[in-house]
Amino acid sequence: MNRDFFIILFALSNLIVASVLIRYSEVGPITSFGYRLLLPCIFLYSFLAITKDEEKLSKKSLYIAALTGFFLALDLAFYSISLIYTSIAEASLLTNLCPFITTFIAIIFLKEKVSLKYYFVLLLAFLGLLLLMSQAGLSSRHLLGNWLAIVSAVFYALFIILSKQLRNSCSTFRMMFIASLSGSIVLFILAFIFNEQIIPTTARSIAILLAIALFGHLLGNILYISRIKHISLAMSSLVLLVGPVFALLYGYVLFRETFSIQQLVGMFIIILSVYLGKKVLENSKVYTNR
Template identity: 35%
Template sequence: MSGTTMSGATTSPTTSPHPGRPSLFKGRGRYQLMVLGAVCCLALGGVFVRISEVGPVASGAYRSLFAAPMLLGLSVAMTRRSTGGASTPAERKATRITLRDQLLIALGGLFLAADLCLWNISFLYTSLAESNLLANLVPFIIAPLCFFLFGDRVPWKLVLPAVLALGGLYVLVILGTGLDPTHLRGDLLALATAVFYALFLVVAKGLRERYEATRIMASLSVVCGVACLAVAAVLGEKIWPHTARGWLLLIALAVTSQVLGQTLMAHAVKFLPLQLAAIFVLLQPIAAAGYGFVLFGQHLSPVQLAGIGILLVSIFWAKNLLEGRK
Protein backbone atom coordinates (compact mmCIF):
# COMPACT_ATOMS: atom_id res chain seq x y z
CA MET A 1 0.00 0.00 0.00
CA SER A 2 2.71 2.51 0.93
CA GLY A 3 4.67 1.69 -2.21
CA THR A 4 1.63 2.34 -4.39
CA THR A 5 0.92 5.64 -2.66
CA MET A 6 4.47 6.85 -3.04
CA SER A 7 4.53 5.87 -6.69
CA GLY A 8 1.32 7.71 -7.38
CA ALA A 9 2.63 10.78 -5.61
CA THR A 10 5.72 11.01 -7.77
CA THR A 11 3.91 10.60 -11.10
CA SER A 12 0.84 12.78 -10.52
CA PRO A 13 1.15 16.29 -11.96
CA THR A 14 -1.15 17.65 -9.24
CA THR A 15 0.90 16.37 -6.33
CA SER A 16 1.12 18.76 -3.38
CA PRO A 17 4.55 20.08 -2.33
CA HIS A 18 4.35 17.82 0.73
CA PRO A 19 3.16 14.50 -0.68
CA GLY A 20 3.74 12.55 2.50
CA ARG A 21 1.44 14.58 4.70
CA PRO A 22 -1.97 13.73 3.24
CA SER A 23 -1.26 10.00 3.18
CA LEU A 24 0.13 10.14 6.71
CA PHE A 25 -2.95 11.97 7.95
CA LYS A 26 -5.22 9.60 6.09
CA GLY A 27 -3.42 6.56 7.50
CA ARG A 28 -3.49 7.89 11.05
CA GLY A 29 -7.19 8.71 10.72
CA ARG A 30 -7.85 5.10 9.75
CA TYR A 31 -6.13 3.81 12.88
CA GLN A 32 -7.95 6.35 15.03
CA LEU A 33 -11.22 4.98 13.70
CA MET A 34 -9.98 1.47 14.52
CA VAL A 35 -9.26 2.44 18.13
CA LEU A 36 -12.63 4.18 18.41
CA GLY A 37 -14.34 1.06 17.07
CA ALA A 38 -12.36 -1.09 19.50
CA VAL A 39 -13.44 1.09 22.44
CA CYS A 40 -17.09 0.85 21.41
CA CYS A 41 -16.79 -2.94 21.07
CA LEU A 42 -15.09 -3.36 24.45
CA ALA A 43 -17.72 -1.21 26.17
CA LEU A 44 -20.45 -3.51 24.82
CA GLY A 45 -19.39 -6.25 27.23
CA GLY A 46 -21.62 -5.01 30.04
CA VAL A 47 -24.58 -4.65 27.69
CA PHE A 48 -24.47 -8.30 26.60
CA VAL A 49 -23.95 -9.51 30.18
CA ARG A 50 -27.06 -7.62 31.33
CA ILE A 51 -29.32 -9.04 28.58
CA SER A 52 -27.79 -12.54 28.50
CA GLU A 53 -30.00 -15.55 29.22
CA VAL A 54 -27.28 -17.08 31.39
CA GLY A 55 -25.59 -15.82 34.55
CA PRO A 56 -22.89 -13.14 34.46
CA VAL A 57 -20.02 -15.55 35.22
CA ALA A 58 -21.33 -18.07 32.67
CA SER A 59 -21.46 -15.24 30.12
CA GLY A 60 -17.77 -14.60 30.79
CA ALA A 61 -17.07 -18.29 30.26
CA TYR A 62 -18.72 -18.33 26.85
CA ARG A 63 -17.03 -15.07 25.91
CA SER A 64 -13.64 -16.72 26.43
CA LEU A 65 -14.46 -20.20 25.07
CA PHE A 66 -16.06 -18.89 21.87
CA ALA A 67 -13.16 -16.51 21.33
CA ALA A 68 -10.45 -19.18 21.75
CA PRO A 69 -10.90 -20.94 18.35
CA MET A 70 -11.18 -17.57 16.60
CA LEU A 71 -7.92 -16.40 18.16
CA LEU A 72 -6.26 -19.73 17.41
CA GLY A 73 -7.33 -19.42 13.77
CA LEU A 74 -5.80 -15.95 13.62
CA SER A 75 -2.61 -17.29 15.17
CA VAL A 76 -2.31 -20.12 12.62
CA ALA A 77 -2.99 -17.74 9.73
CA MET A 78 -0.38 -15.26 10.95
CA THR A 79 2.20 -18.02 11.47
CA ARG A 80 1.66 -19.41 7.97
CA ARG A 81 1.88 -15.95 6.47
CA SER A 82 5.18 -15.20 8.24
CA THR A 83 6.73 -18.57 7.31
CA GLY A 84 5.31 -18.76 3.79
CA GLY A 85 3.11 -21.74 4.68
CA ALA A 86 5.97 -24.00 5.79
CA SER A 87 8.08 -24.39 8.90
CA THR A 88 11.08 -26.52 9.74
CA PRO A 89 11.19 -28.95 12.71
CA ALA A 90 13.62 -26.58 14.41
CA GLU A 91 11.21 -23.66 14.05
CA ARG A 92 8.32 -25.71 15.43
CA LYS A 93 10.47 -26.78 18.38
CA ALA A 94 11.46 -23.17 19.05
CA THR A 95 7.81 -22.10 19.25
CA ARG A 96 6.75 -25.02 21.46
CA ILE A 97 5.44 -23.85 24.82
CA THR A 98 7.59 -25.03 27.71
CA LEU A 99 6.19 -26.64 30.88
CA ARG A 100 7.05 -23.53 32.90
CA ASP A 101 5.16 -21.32 30.45
CA GLN A 102 2.22 -23.72 30.43
CA LEU A 103 1.97 -23.22 34.18
CA LEU A 104 2.17 -19.46 33.65
CA ILE A 105 -0.64 -19.70 31.09
CA ALA A 106 -2.75 -21.57 33.65
CA LEU A 107 -2.02 -18.90 36.28
CA GLY A 108 -2.73 -16.06 33.85
CA GLY A 109 -5.96 -17.74 32.77
CA LEU A 110 -7.08 -17.95 36.40
CA PHE A 111 -6.31 -14.26 36.93
CA LEU A 112 -8.27 -13.42 33.79
CA ALA A 113 -11.15 -15.60 35.00
CA ALA A 114 -11.23 -13.77 38.35
CA ASP A 115 -11.19 -10.48 36.45
CA LEU A 116 -14.13 -11.50 34.24
CA CYS A 117 -16.15 -13.05 37.08
CA LEU A 118 -15.93 -9.97 39.29
CA TRP A 119 -16.41 -7.51 36.45
CA ASN A 120 -19.45 -9.23 34.98
CA ILE A 121 -21.10 -9.50 38.39
CA SER A 122 -20.41 -5.80 39.04
CA PHE A 123 -22.61 -4.86 36.07
CA LEU A 124 -25.63 -6.12 38.02
CA TYR A 125 -25.04 -3.70 40.91
CA THR A 126 -23.53 -0.52 39.49
CA SER A 127 -23.71 1.49 36.28
CA LEU A 128 -21.88 0.41 33.14
CA ALA A 129 -19.89 3.66 33.19
CA GLU A 130 -18.65 3.24 36.76
CA SER A 131 -17.79 -0.42 36.29
CA ASN A 132 -15.79 0.29 33.12
CA LEU A 133 -14.03 3.23 34.74
CA LEU A 134 -13.07 1.54 38.02
CA ALA A 135 -11.78 -1.50 36.16
CA ASN A 136 -9.40 0.86 34.28
CA LEU A 137 -7.54 1.93 37.42
CA VAL A 138 -4.84 -0.58 36.49
CA PRO A 139 -1.96 1.98 36.24
CA PHE A 140 -2.19 2.63 39.98
CA ILE A 141 -2.04 -1.10 40.73
CA ILE A 142 0.71 -2.12 38.32
CA ALA A 143 3.40 0.05 39.98
CA PRO A 144 3.11 -1.30 43.56
CA LEU A 145 2.50 -4.79 42.18
CA CYS A 146 5.80 -4.74 40.26
CA PHE A 147 7.50 -3.43 43.41
CA PHE A 148 6.34 -6.35 45.56
CA LEU A 149 6.84 -9.02 42.87
CA PHE A 150 10.02 -7.85 41.14
CA GLY A 151 11.46 -5.15 43.38
CA ASP A 152 10.91 -2.45 40.73
CA ARG A 153 11.16 1.08 42.06
CA VAL A 154 7.80 2.80 42.49
CA PRO A 155 8.01 6.16 40.68
CA TRP A 156 7.36 8.93 43.21
CA LYS A 157 5.93 11.10 40.46
CA LEU A 158 2.95 8.71 40.48
CA VAL A 159 1.95 9.91 43.97
CA LEU A 160 0.13 13.06 42.83
CA PRO A 161 -2.10 11.36 40.23
CA ALA A 162 -2.71 8.57 42.76
CA VAL A 163 -3.90 11.11 45.34
CA LEU A 164 -6.11 12.68 42.67
CA ALA A 165 -7.53 9.23 41.86
CA LEU A 166 -8.35 8.66 45.53
CA GLY A 167 -10.17 12.00 45.53
CA GLY A 168 -12.09 10.95 42.43
CA LEU A 169 -13.01 7.65 44.08
CA TYR A 170 -14.26 9.50 47.15
CA VAL A 171 -16.42 11.80 45.04
CA LEU A 172 -17.76 8.99 42.84
CA VAL A 173 -18.28 6.21 45.38
CA ILE A 174 -18.86 8.00 48.71
CA LEU A 175 -20.47 11.30 47.75
CA GLY A 176 -22.03 10.13 44.50
CA THR A 177 -23.80 7.04 45.82
CA GLY A 178 -24.30 7.93 49.46
CA LEU A 179 -22.82 4.52 50.38
CA ASP A 180 -25.82 2.69 48.97
CA PRO A 181 -24.98 -0.97 49.83
CA THR A 182 -25.97 -2.38 46.44
CA HIS A 183 -24.15 0.29 44.45
CA LEU A 184 -21.12 0.10 46.72
CA ARG A 185 -20.92 -3.66 46.20
CA GLY A 186 -20.76 -3.18 42.44
CA ASP A 187 -18.07 -0.51 42.71
CA LEU A 188 -15.92 -2.68 45.01
CA LEU A 189 -16.23 -5.63 42.63
CA ALA A 190 -15.12 -3.39 39.75
CA LEU A 191 -12.13 -2.21 41.78
CA ALA A 192 -11.17 -5.81 42.53
CA THR A 193 -11.41 -6.44 38.79
CA ALA A 194 -8.60 -3.93 38.23
CA VAL A 195 -6.37 -5.83 40.68
CA PHE A 196 -6.80 -9.18 38.94
CA TYR A 197 -6.44 -7.62 35.50
CA ALA A 198 -3.15 -6.07 36.61
CA LEU A 199 -1.97 -9.51 37.76
CA PHE A 200 -3.04 -10.94 34.41
CA LEU A 201 -1.09 -8.26 32.54
CA VAL A 202 2.08 -9.05 34.49
CA VAL A 203 1.85 -12.72 33.46
CA ALA A 204 0.77 -11.98 29.90
CA LYS A 205 3.63 -9.53 29.35
CA GLY A 206 6.22 -12.20 30.14
CA LEU A 207 4.53 -14.72 27.85
CA ARG A 208 4.13 -12.16 25.07
CA GLU A 209 7.89 -11.65 24.98
CA ARG A 210 8.34 -15.31 23.98
CA TYR A 211 5.24 -16.17 21.95
CA GLU A 212 2.89 -14.63 19.39
CA ALA A 213 0.02 -12.63 20.97
CA THR A 214 -3.04 -14.38 19.50
CA ARG A 215 -1.59 -17.81 20.33
CA ILE A 216 -1.12 -16.84 23.96
CA MET A 217 -4.55 -15.22 24.18
CA ALA A 218 -6.17 -18.35 22.71
CA SER A 219 -4.56 -20.51 25.41
CA LEU A 220 -5.39 -18.04 28.17
CA SER A 221 -8.98 -17.84 26.95
CA VAL A 222 -9.44 -21.62 27.22
CA VAL A 223 -8.18 -21.68 30.82
CA CYS A 224 -10.28 -18.61 31.66
CA GLY A 225 -13.44 -20.09 30.12
CA VAL A 226 -13.15 -23.42 31.92
CA ALA A 227 -12.48 -21.68 35.24
CA CYS A 228 -15.48 -19.36 34.75
CA LEU A 229 -17.74 -22.32 33.97
CA ALA A 230 -16.64 -24.01 37.19
CA VAL A 231 -17.33 -20.85 39.22
CA ALA A 232 -20.73 -20.41 37.53
CA ALA A 233 -21.65 -24.00 38.47
CA VAL A 234 -20.58 -23.45 42.09
CA LEU A 235 -22.63 -20.24 42.27
CA GLY A 236 -25.65 -22.06 40.88
CA GLU A 237 -25.96 -19.79 37.85
CA LYS A 238 -27.98 -20.70 34.80
CA ILE A 239 -25.38 -22.02 32.35
CA TRP A 240 -27.28 -23.05 29.20
CA PRO A 241 -29.21 -20.54 27.06
CA HIS A 242 -32.72 -21.76 26.27
CA THR A 243 -33.19 -19.97 22.91
CA ALA A 244 -31.24 -19.36 19.70
CA ARG A 245 -31.23 -15.66 20.63
CA GLY A 246 -29.40 -16.51 23.85
CA TRP A 247 -26.66 -18.32 21.94
CA LEU A 248 -26.37 -15.48 19.41
CA LEU A 249 -25.96 -12.96 22.24
CA LEU A 250 -23.07 -14.98 23.68
CA ILE A 251 -21.42 -15.28 20.27
CA ALA A 252 -21.82 -11.54 19.76
CA LEU A 253 -20.25 -10.94 23.18
CA ALA A 254 -17.22 -13.05 22.22
CA VAL A 255 -16.83 -11.44 18.79
CA THR A 256 -17.19 -7.84 19.94
CA SER A 257 -15.51 -7.77 23.36
CA GLN A 258 -12.95 -10.56 23.17
CA VAL A 259 -11.94 -10.79 19.51
CA LEU A 260 -12.85 -7.66 17.55
CA GLY A 261 -12.25 -5.12 20.33
CA GLN A 262 -8.94 -6.55 21.50
CA THR A 263 -7.65 -7.26 17.98
CA LEU A 264 -8.51 -3.80 16.62
CA MET A 265 -6.96 -2.17 19.67
CA ALA A 266 -3.75 -4.22 19.54
CA HIS A 267 -3.33 -3.53 15.82
CA ALA A 268 -4.15 0.18 15.81
CA VAL A 269 -2.12 1.33 18.84
CA LYS A 270 1.03 0.09 17.09
CA PHE A 271 0.62 2.92 14.56
CA LEU A 272 -0.53 5.73 16.86
CA PRO A 273 1.29 7.88 19.44
CA LEU A 274 0.81 6.37 22.89
CA GLN A 275 -0.60 9.60 24.25
CA LEU A 276 -3.31 9.67 21.58
CA ALA A 277 -4.09 5.97 22.07
CA ALA A 278 -4.41 6.51 25.83
CA ILE A 279 -6.99 9.26 25.27
CA PHE A 280 -9.05 6.93 23.09
CA VAL A 281 -8.89 4.15 25.70
CA LEU A 282 -10.35 6.54 28.27
CA LEU A 283 -13.42 6.88 26.05
CA GLN A 284 -14.51 3.36 27.06
CA PRO A 285 -16.33 4.46 30.25
CA ILE A 286 -17.97 7.27 28.25
CA ALA A 287 -19.17 4.81 25.61
CA ALA A 288 -20.44 2.54 28.39
CA ALA A 289 -22.29 5.49 29.94
CA GLY A 290 -23.99 6.09 26.60
CA TYR A 291 -25.03 2.45 26.31
CA GLY A 292 -26.29 2.45 29.89
CA PHE A 293 -28.34 5.60 29.40
CA VAL A 294 -29.91 4.56 26.07
CA LEU A 295 -30.53 0.88 26.80
CA PHE A 296 -31.07 0.72 30.57
CA GLY A 297 -31.99 4.27 31.59
CA GLN A 298 -28.89 4.59 33.82
CA HIS A 299 -28.55 8.23 34.85
CA LEU A 300 -25.45 9.72 36.45
CA SER A 301 -25.80 12.56 38.94
CA PRO A 302 -23.66 15.71 38.62
CA VAL A 303 -21.57 14.52 41.57
CA GLN A 304 -20.94 11.15 39.92
CA LEU A 305 -20.01 12.87 36.66
CA ALA A 306 -17.54 15.05 38.59
CA GLY A 307 -15.98 11.95 40.18
CA ILE A 308 -15.71 10.28 36.78
CA GLY A 309 -14.05 13.39 35.35
CA ILE A 310 -11.48 13.48 38.17
CA LEU A 311 -10.70 9.78 37.70
CA LEU A 312 -10.29 10.17 33.94
CA VAL A 313 -7.77 12.98 34.47
CA SER A 314 -5.84 10.96 37.08
CA ILE A 315 -5.69 7.84 34.90
CA PHE A 316 -4.51 9.80 31.86
CA TRP A 317 -1.92 11.62 33.99
CA ALA A 318 -0.62 8.35 35.43
CA LYS A 319 -0.39 6.72 31.99
CA ASN A 320 1.63 9.67 30.69
CA LEU A 321 4.05 9.42 33.60
CA LEU A 322 4.46 5.66 33.30
CA GLU A 323 5.15 6.02 29.57
CA GLY A 324 7.97 8.47 30.28
CA ARG A 325 6.24 11.78 29.51
CA LYS A 326 6.00 14.83 31.71
Protein backbone atom coordinates (compact mmCIF):
# COMPACT_ATOMS: atom_id res chain seq x y z
CA MET A 1 0.00 0.00 0.00
CA ASN A 2 2.92 2.36 0.70
CA ARG A 3 4.14 1.70 -2.85
CA ASP A 4 0.77 2.84 -4.25
CA PHE A 5 0.91 5.95 -2.06
CA PHE A 6 4.37 6.99 -3.29
CA ILE A 7 3.52 6.21 -6.92
CA ILE A 8 0.59 8.63 -6.58
CA LEU A 9 2.95 11.28 -5.18
CA PHE A 10 5.25 10.73 -8.17
CA ALA A 11 2.27 11.10 -10.54
CA LEU A 12 1.24 14.37 -8.89
CA SER A 13 4.76 15.77 -9.24
CA ASN A 14 4.61 14.99 -12.97
CA LEU A 15 1.27 16.80 -13.33
CA ILE A 16 2.91 19.95 -11.99
CA VAL A 17 5.81 19.55 -14.46
CA ALA A 18 3.26 19.50 -17.30
CA SER A 19 1.62 22.66 -15.94
CA VAL A 20 5.00 24.40 -15.99
CA LEU A 21 5.69 23.26 -19.57
CA ILE A 22 2.41 24.76 -20.81
CA ARG A 23 3.93 28.20 -20.15
CA TYR A 24 6.29 27.54 -23.06
CA SER A 25 3.77 26.06 -25.49
CA GLU A 26 3.42 27.84 -28.83
CA VAL A 27 -0.23 26.82 -29.26
CA GLY A 28 -3.07 27.97 -26.98
CA PRO A 29 -3.62 26.49 -23.49
CA ILE A 30 -6.81 24.59 -24.40
CA THR A 31 -5.07 23.22 -27.50
CA SER A 32 -2.08 22.19 -25.37
CA PHE A 33 -4.41 20.29 -23.06
CA GLY A 34 -6.00 18.70 -26.13
CA TYR A 35 -2.63 17.36 -27.28
CA ARG A 36 -1.92 16.29 -23.70
CA LEU A 37 -4.87 13.87 -23.98
CA LEU A 38 -4.59 12.97 -27.67
CA LEU A 39 -0.89 12.07 -28.04
CA PRO A 40 -0.91 9.36 -25.32
CA CYS A 41 -3.74 7.63 -27.23
CA ILE A 42 -1.10 6.43 -29.72
CA PHE A 43 0.79 4.68 -26.93
CA LEU A 44 -2.37 3.37 -25.26
CA TYR A 45 -3.76 1.94 -28.51
CA SER A 46 -0.39 0.37 -29.38
CA PHE A 47 -0.15 -1.24 -25.94
CA LEU A 48 -3.67 -2.66 -26.19
CA ALA A 49 -2.91 -4.00 -29.69
CA ILE A 50 0.46 -5.56 -28.76
CA THR A 51 -0.87 -7.21 -25.60
CA LYS A 52 -3.96 -8.32 -27.53
CA ASP A 53 -6.18 -7.03 -24.76
CA GLU A 54 -9.53 -8.40 -25.87
CA GLU A 55 -11.38 -7.28 -22.78
CA LYS A 56 -14.83 -6.14 -23.82
CA LEU A 57 -16.50 -3.27 -22.07
CA SER A 58 -20.22 -3.20 -21.53
CA LYS A 59 -22.08 -0.33 -23.17
CA LYS A 60 -22.54 1.20 -19.75
CA SER A 61 -18.78 1.10 -19.00
CA LEU A 62 -18.02 2.48 -22.47
CA TYR A 63 -20.33 5.45 -21.95
CA ILE A 64 -18.96 6.07 -18.45
CA ALA A 65 -15.37 6.01 -19.77
CA ALA A 66 -16.31 8.55 -22.45
CA LEU A 67 -18.06 10.66 -19.80
CA THR A 68 -14.93 10.47 -17.64
CA GLY A 69 -12.90 11.99 -20.48
CA PHE A 70 -15.60 14.62 -20.99
CA PHE A 71 -15.30 15.66 -17.32
CA LEU A 72 -11.49 15.80 -17.52
CA ALA A 73 -11.71 17.95 -20.66
CA LEU A 74 -14.13 20.35 -18.98
CA ASP A 75 -11.87 20.56 -15.93
CA LEU A 76 -8.91 21.57 -18.11
CA ALA A 77 -11.00 23.89 -20.29
CA PHE A 78 -12.72 25.73 -17.42
CA TYR A 79 -9.36 26.21 -15.70
CA SER A 80 -7.87 27.69 -18.90
CA ILE A 81 -10.87 29.99 -19.42
CA SER A 82 -10.88 31.08 -15.76
CA LEU A 83 -7.38 32.54 -16.25
CA ILE A 84 -8.88 35.06 -18.69
CA TYR A 85 -11.05 36.51 -15.92
CA THR A 86 -9.00 36.00 -12.77
CA SER A 87 -5.41 35.74 -11.58
CA ILE A 88 -3.36 32.54 -11.68
CA ALA A 89 -3.06 32.66 -7.88
CA GLU A 90 -6.82 32.88 -7.32
CA ALA A 91 -7.55 30.17 -9.90
CA SER A 92 -4.96 27.88 -8.30
CA LEU A 93 -6.42 28.40 -4.84
CA LEU A 94 -9.94 27.52 -5.97
CA THR A 95 -9.04 24.54 -8.17
CA ASN A 96 -7.13 23.11 -5.20
CA LEU A 97 -10.51 22.71 -3.47
CA CYS A 98 -10.93 19.54 -5.56
CA PRO A 99 -9.80 17.13 -2.77
CA PHE A 100 -12.42 18.54 -0.40
CA ILE A 101 -15.15 18.28 -3.05
CA THR A 102 -14.13 14.69 -3.83
CA THR A 103 -14.09 13.71 -0.17
CA PHE A 104 -17.49 15.36 0.39
CA ILE A 105 -19.01 13.37 -2.50
CA ALA A 106 -17.35 10.15 -1.30
CA ILE A 107 -18.72 10.53 2.22
CA ILE A 108 -22.20 11.93 1.48
CA PHE A 109 -23.18 10.20 -1.76
CA LEU A 110 -20.95 7.11 -1.99
CA LYS A 111 -21.30 6.35 1.73
CA GLU A 112 -17.56 5.92 2.26
CA LYS A 113 -17.18 5.77 6.02
CA VAL A 114 -14.44 7.71 7.79
CA SER A 115 -13.79 8.37 11.46
CA LEU A 116 -14.32 11.68 13.24
CA LYS A 117 -10.53 12.11 13.34
CA TYR A 118 -10.50 12.30 9.54
CA TYR A 119 -12.71 15.41 9.60
CA PHE A 120 -10.12 17.03 11.86
CA VAL A 121 -7.43 16.10 9.32
CA LEU A 122 -9.51 17.71 6.55
CA LEU A 123 -9.87 20.89 8.59
CA LEU A 124 -6.12 20.91 9.22
CA ALA A 125 -5.44 20.38 5.51
CA PHE A 126 -7.76 23.26 4.59
CA LEU A 127 -5.89 25.54 7.00
CA GLY A 128 -2.62 24.48 5.39
CA LEU A 129 -4.01 25.22 1.92
CA LEU A 130 -5.12 28.71 2.99
CA LEU A 131 -1.65 29.45 4.37
CA LEU A 132 0.04 27.98 1.31
CA MET A 133 -2.03 30.17 -1.01
CA SER A 134 -1.96 33.16 1.37
CA GLN A 135 -0.71 35.52 -1.34
CA ALA A 136 -3.61 34.70 -3.64
CA GLY A 137 -6.49 36.42 -1.93
CA LEU A 138 -9.94 36.52 -3.52
CA SER A 139 -11.14 39.62 -5.32
CA SER A 140 -14.81 40.41 -6.00
CA ARG A 141 -13.62 41.92 -9.30
CA HIS A 142 -12.70 38.41 -10.45
CA LEU A 143 -16.03 36.81 -9.52
CA LEU A 144 -16.66 35.14 -12.91
CA GLY A 145 -13.14 33.72 -13.14
CA ASN A 146 -13.31 32.45 -9.57
CA TRP A 147 -16.58 30.62 -10.24
CA LEU A 148 -15.11 29.07 -13.38
CA ALA A 149 -12.16 27.81 -11.31
CA ILE A 150 -14.56 26.26 -8.79
CA VAL A 151 -16.47 24.56 -11.63
CA SER A 152 -13.11 23.23 -12.86
CA ALA A 153 -12.48 21.68 -9.43
CA VAL A 154 -15.93 20.05 -9.46
CA PHE A 155 -15.30 18.47 -12.88
CA TYR A 156 -11.91 17.11 -11.77
CA ALA A 157 -13.55 15.62 -8.68
CA LEU A 158 -16.13 13.90 -10.92
CA PHE A 159 -13.31 12.65 -13.16
CA ILE A 160 -11.56 11.04 -10.17
CA ILE A 161 -14.74 9.48 -8.79
CA LEU A 162 -15.86 7.97 -12.11
CA SER A 163 -12.33 6.76 -12.85
CA LYS A 164 -12.18 4.98 -9.51
CA GLN A 165 -15.54 3.32 -10.12
CA LEU A 166 -14.43 2.15 -13.59
CA ARG A 167 -11.13 0.76 -12.31
CA ASN A 168 -13.13 -1.95 -10.55
CA SER A 169 -14.42 -3.29 -13.88
CA CYS A 170 -11.78 -2.58 -16.56
CA SER A 171 -8.06 -1.99 -17.09
CA THR A 172 -6.50 1.45 -16.73
CA PHE A 173 -5.19 1.55 -20.30
CA ARG A 174 -8.49 0.61 -21.93
CA MET A 175 -10.47 3.04 -19.79
CA MET A 176 -7.99 5.90 -20.28
CA PHE A 177 -7.76 5.31 -24.04
CA ILE A 178 -11.51 5.91 -24.36
CA ALA A 179 -11.48 8.79 -21.84
CA SER A 180 -8.44 10.46 -23.44
CA LEU A 181 -9.88 10.22 -26.94
CA SER A 182 -13.27 11.65 -25.95
CA GLY A 183 -11.65 14.38 -23.84
CA SER A 184 -9.28 15.45 -26.61
CA ILE A 185 -12.17 15.81 -29.07
CA VAL A 186 -13.98 18.12 -26.64
CA LEU A 187 -10.84 20.22 -26.07
CA PHE A 188 -10.03 20.66 -29.75
CA ILE A 189 -13.63 21.74 -30.44
CA LEU A 190 -13.34 24.33 -27.65
CA ALA A 191 -9.92 25.45 -28.92
CA PHE A 192 -11.47 26.05 -32.35
CA ILE A 193 -14.37 28.00 -30.79
CA PHE A 194 -11.92 30.21 -28.85
CA ASN A 195 -9.87 30.72 -32.02
CA GLU A 196 -6.65 29.33 -30.57
CA GLN A 197 -3.65 28.34 -32.67
CA ILE A 198 -4.00 24.58 -33.08
CA ILE A 199 -1.13 23.41 -35.32
CA PRO A 200 2.42 23.73 -33.89
CA THR A 201 4.87 25.21 -36.39
CA THR A 202 8.28 24.51 -34.83
CA ALA A 203 10.17 21.41 -33.70
CA ARG A 204 10.56 23.01 -30.26
CA SER A 205 6.79 23.40 -29.91
CA ILE A 206 6.23 19.77 -30.92
CA ALA A 207 8.82 18.64 -28.36
CA ILE A 208 7.07 20.66 -25.64
CA LEU A 209 3.69 19.13 -26.52
CA LEU A 210 5.21 15.64 -26.38
CA ALA A 211 6.69 16.43 -22.96
CA ILE A 212 3.33 17.78 -21.74
CA ALA A 213 1.65 14.56 -22.88
CA LEU A 214 4.34 12.40 -21.25
CA PHE A 215 4.41 14.13 -17.85
CA GLY A 216 0.84 15.40 -17.71
CA HIS A 217 -0.99 12.29 -18.87
CA LEU A 218 1.11 9.13 -19.21
CA LEU A 219 3.17 9.72 -16.05
CA GLY A 220 0.52 11.96 -14.47
CA ASN A 221 -3.19 11.25 -14.76
CA ILE A 222 -2.88 7.69 -16.11
CA LEU A 223 -0.35 6.65 -13.47
CA TYR A 224 -2.51 8.24 -10.76
CA ILE A 225 -5.67 6.48 -11.97
CA SER A 226 -3.83 3.14 -12.17
CA ARG A 227 -3.15 3.24 -8.43
CA ILE A 228 -6.38 4.62 -6.96
CA LYS A 229 -8.02 1.20 -7.34
CA HIS A 230 -5.93 0.12 -4.36
CA ILE A 231 -6.51 3.20 -2.18
CA SER A 232 -9.73 4.59 -0.74
CA LEU A 233 -11.31 7.62 -2.40
CA ALA A 234 -10.83 9.61 0.80
CA MET A 235 -7.07 8.97 0.78
CA SER A 236 -6.55 9.35 -2.97
CA SER A 237 -8.29 12.74 -2.86
CA LEU A 238 -6.49 13.99 0.27
CA VAL A 239 -3.07 13.29 -1.25
CA LEU A 240 -3.96 15.65 -4.14
CA LEU A 241 -3.20 18.51 -1.75
CA VAL A 242 0.49 17.75 -2.16
CA GLY A 243 0.13 19.15 -5.70
CA PRO A 244 0.34 22.84 -4.70
CA VAL A 245 3.36 22.03 -2.53
CA PHE A 246 5.14 20.63 -5.59
CA ALA A 247 4.04 23.71 -7.55
CA LEU A 248 5.70 26.09 -5.07
CA LEU A 249 8.87 23.99 -4.93
CA TYR A 250 9.14 23.86 -8.73
CA GLY A 251 8.50 27.61 -8.87
CA TYR A 252 11.42 28.16 -6.49
CA VAL A 253 13.82 25.80 -8.31
CA LEU A 254 12.94 26.76 -11.90
CA PHE A 255 11.88 30.41 -11.67
CA ARG A 256 13.49 31.55 -8.41
CA GLU A 257 10.04 32.38 -7.04
CA THR A 258 10.26 33.01 -3.31
CA PHE A 259 7.74 32.03 -0.67
CA SER A 260 6.87 33.48 2.71
CA ILE A 261 7.06 32.00 6.20
CA GLN A 262 3.28 31.56 6.03
CA GLN A 263 3.61 29.45 2.92
CA LEU A 264 6.36 27.34 4.49
CA VAL A 265 4.08 26.70 7.47
CA GLY A 266 1.27 25.84 5.03
CA MET A 267 3.53 23.31 3.27
CA PHE A 268 4.37 21.67 6.58
CA ILE A 269 0.71 21.52 7.65
CA ILE A 270 -0.39 19.96 4.34
CA ILE A 271 2.34 17.31 4.46
CA LEU A 272 1.46 16.63 8.11
CA SER A 273 -2.26 16.37 7.33
CA VAL A 274 -1.64 13.89 4.48
CA TYR A 275 0.53 11.79 6.82
CA LEU A 276 -2.07 11.93 9.61
CA GLY A 277 -4.89 11.18 7.16
CA LYS A 278 -3.01 8.11 5.94
CA LYS A 279 -2.57 6.88 9.51
CA VAL A 280 -6.20 7.57 10.47
CA LEU A 281 -7.54 5.71 7.43
CA GLU A 282 -5.12 2.81 7.95
CA ASN A 283 -6.25 2.45 11.56
CA SER A 284 -9.92 2.62 10.56
CA LYS A 285 -9.29 0.11 7.72
CA VAL A 286 -10.54 2.56 5.07
CA TYR A 287 -7.13 3.17 3.49
CA THR A 288 -7.34 0.42 0.89
CA ASN A 289 -10.07 -1.20 -1.14
CA ARG A 290 -8.47 -4.61 -1.35
